[in-house]
Amino acid sequence: MSDILIDDTPLPKAIKGRSLWEDARRRLMRNPAAVASLYVVAILVLIAIFGPFLWVHKYDTIFRDSVAAAPTWDNMHILGTDTEGRDMVARLILGLGISLLVGLAATLVALTIGVTYGAVAGFLGGWVDDAMMRFVDVLYSIPFVFFVIVLMTVVTVPDPGLKLILVFCAIGAVEWLTMSRIVRGQTIALRKKEFVEAARASGARPMQIVFRHIVPNVLGPVVVFATLNVPVIILAESFLSFIGLGVQEPLTSLGRLISDGSRQMINAPWMLVAPAATMLITLLALNFLGDGLRDALDPKER
Amino acid sequence: MLAQAVRRLLLAIPTLLAIVAAAFVLMHLAPGGPFTKERQVPQEIEQRLEAKFGLDLPVEQQLLRYLIGSEESGGGLLRGDLGPSMAYKDKNVVDIIAEGAPTSAILGISAMILALFVGGALGVLAALRQNKAQDYLVMAIAIGGVCLPPLVIGPIMQLFFGVQWQLLPTSGLHRDEYGLRYLILPVLTLSLPLIAIISRLMRASMIEALRSNAIRTARAKGLPERQVILRHALPIALLPIVSYAGPALAGVMAGSFVIETVFALPGIGKQFVLAAQQRDYTLVMGVVLIYSFLIILLNLAADLGYRVLDPRSRT
Numbered sequence: 001m002s003d004i005l006i007d008d009t010p011l012p013k014a015i016k017g018r019s020l021w022e023d024a025r026r027r028l029m030r031n032p033a034a035v036a037s038l039y040v041v042a043i044l045v046l047i048a049i050f051g052p053f054l055w056v057h058k059y060d061t062i063f064r065d066s067v068a069a070a071p072t073w074d075n076m077h078i079l080g081t082d083t084e085g086r087d088m089v090a091r092l093i094l095g096l097g098i099s100l101l102v103g104l105a106a107t108l109v110a111l112t113i114g115v116t117y118g119a120v121a122g123f124l125g126g127w128v129d130d131a132m133m134r135f136v137d138v139l140y141s142i143p144f145v146f147f148v149i150v151l152m153t154v155v156t157v158p159d160p161g162l163k164l165i166l167v168f169c170a171i172g173a174v175e176w177l178t179m180s181r182i183v184r185g186q187t188i189a190l191r192k193k194e195f196v197e198a199a200r201a202s203g204a205r206p207m208q209i210v211f212r213h214i215v216p217n218v219l220g221p222v223v224v225f226a227t228l229n230v231p232v233i234i235l236a237e238s239f240l241s242f243i244g245l246g247v248q249e250p251l252t253s254l255g256r257l258i259s260d261g262s263r264q265m266i267n268a269p270w271m272l273v274a275p276a277a278t279m280l281i282t283l284l285a286l287n288f289l290g291d292g293l294r295d296a297l298d299p300k301e302r
Numbered sequence: 303m304l305a306q307a308v309r310r311l312l313l314a315i316p317t318l319l320a321i322v323a324a325a326f327v328l329m330h331l332a333p334g335g336p337f338t339k340e341r342q343v344p345q346e347i348e349q350r351l352e353a354k355f356g357l358d359l360p361v362e363q364q365l366l367r368y369l370i371g372s373e374e375s376g377g378g379l380l381r382g383d384l385g386p387s388m389a390y391k392d393k394n395v396v397d398i399i400a401e402g403a404p405t406s407a408i409l410g411i412s413a414m415i416l417a418l419f420v421g422g423a424l425g426v427l428a429a430l431r432q433n434k435a436q437d438y439l440v441m442a443i444a445i446g447g448v449c450l451p452p453l454v455i456g457p458i459m460q461l462f463f464g465v466q467w468q469l470l471p472t473s474g475l476h477r478d479e480y481g482l483r484y485l486i487l488p489v490l491t492l493s494l495p496l497i498a499i500i501s502r503l504m505r506a507s508m509i510e511a512l513r514s515n516a517i518r519t520a521r522a523k524g525l526p527e528r529q530v531i532l533r534h535a536l537p538i539a540l541l542p543i544v545s546y547a548g549p550a551l552a553g554v555m556a557g558s559f560v561i562e563t564v565f566a567l568p569g570i571g572k573q574f575v576l577a578a579q580q581r582d583y584t585l586v587m588g589v590v591l592i593y594s595f596l597i598i599l600l601n602l603a604a605d606l607g608y609r610v611l612d613p614r615s616r617t
Contacts, residue, residue, distance in 0.1 A: 138320045141594040142328075143556065146586065149578040150328050235451050242453055242560060243575055255453070262457035262564075266465065276454045283449035 027296040034292025037285035044282055048097035057087035059094040060250040071270055080270040091252055092274055098247055099254040102168045102237045103230035109172025111226055114179025119210045122187025133184065136177050147174050152245045163248050171236050175229060182225055186218040220297040227290035231283040254279045307606060314598045321594045322587065323365060329583055330361045385584040395588040399570060406569035410554035412489045417496035418547065425504020432509060440501055447498025456491045456564040463487060488565045492558060496550065503542050511539040537611050544611060548604025552596035
């Protein structure tokens, strides 16, 4: 019975350590829904970037002889035209691009503020932490709409492009609150760890510890939150467009196309269906990707 | 527990004051005022109007005036007077809110109750059939509900139930015996995103609860499966739902601009957005105050509910 003890499979030469991120990547790649949505997101981003150059019409060209035309092969208006006589495919590509851009940029704004604020509050602790988090509580109790409306009107800019930057700064400036709470919680858990102690012993300054040692370690939940935050922001932007404070003409966004389309729902249903479907696909893909990332980075699943 | 509730309510007073001050200053940062209109009013009249509402004073004095009141602006916030509206002539903020609040509150509460039952049931079903067809179906509904905002679902429901099949009224509100029919579509629309979130939360927490040692013990005792789930797993699994539902209820009760606009309902959600755009300072402050108060109150209620439900916090 001694042969059982002999293991004749060759030993691996050297066991290569797998980093946290490598581990997470493998688990993500095993999740078919997440992989599929990764491809969908990639395709959507490519369409948004290169679409405007490849499509035959421009987003602001007005076809006076085909206003609110139903989808047709004539002149390649395959998704019809809107009530101004502009090609819907071109509008849709632009809207998709701007929605993705707003989602991404606002998330970056929210991340920058939220991570810095949360990490500093959690690391310093004591009364500073108390005061900083009380401030977040107060902001939390002010309605989102109110905040954004004020931020959007504080600065009045005539240029639609600048207005766009304002839109995502305004949304990002509201969305950082949740982020700062997550990061603070994580930071408090890390503060007493040995590697922070070691950094302190080697003479690192407090802010250096926060940004060089703590922030990289809280990136997991941050990445998950960020992915799941992009769809939330796209929805927030569509709400802003609905009340007329979002992206300004001739630019457009998915939310704006939908809110325009819902007003023409009976006369020109194609103006609602195509943007709504695009938004649904975008948000589904981003949500599945976020869920997949969460499962992949969840330490309990390891 | 009662002592803690009272302490929390007392602590809410300075918090509310801080919120009022923050919102007040923010609001006054925005350019323009309630009397800067597209149609130019003679400057003299504008100045007189501004003087009447104290808008020519520095912000901190205006805030003080708002809090403790003055001859023109009434009793002040500390005595429960929210002041006169600046956009609607001869109307008080309290009256405007009293007109809209019932509609928004009925909508919000019904949507939340519906979402708790439907979302909760779907979540439990998905958890019990984890990774089976029912689970995937529920999760598909949940993700769909998150991805289809009321802005999209509302008009689509109007198109089908109202225009195509002529089943339900699409807009308006009649507070008579048939009034309920007018609420069906808005409540459904409002509750869909809530159902989506609650069913996902419920599924996750139910799966977690079913894996716990307490449930293993209950099963080992030989309890029937039904009792294990309803009496032992459900109370633990409900905890995250309770802490989510508190603030979320405050959110839906304070009115939804989209729902109220799409279905033409007279609620405070619409009032609030219009007021913010017209710089009706007092009306905006009134709604912000109510919303913050609801948030604080319902957070407290959620915490108390948590203690009642959580067997670990029982003493």
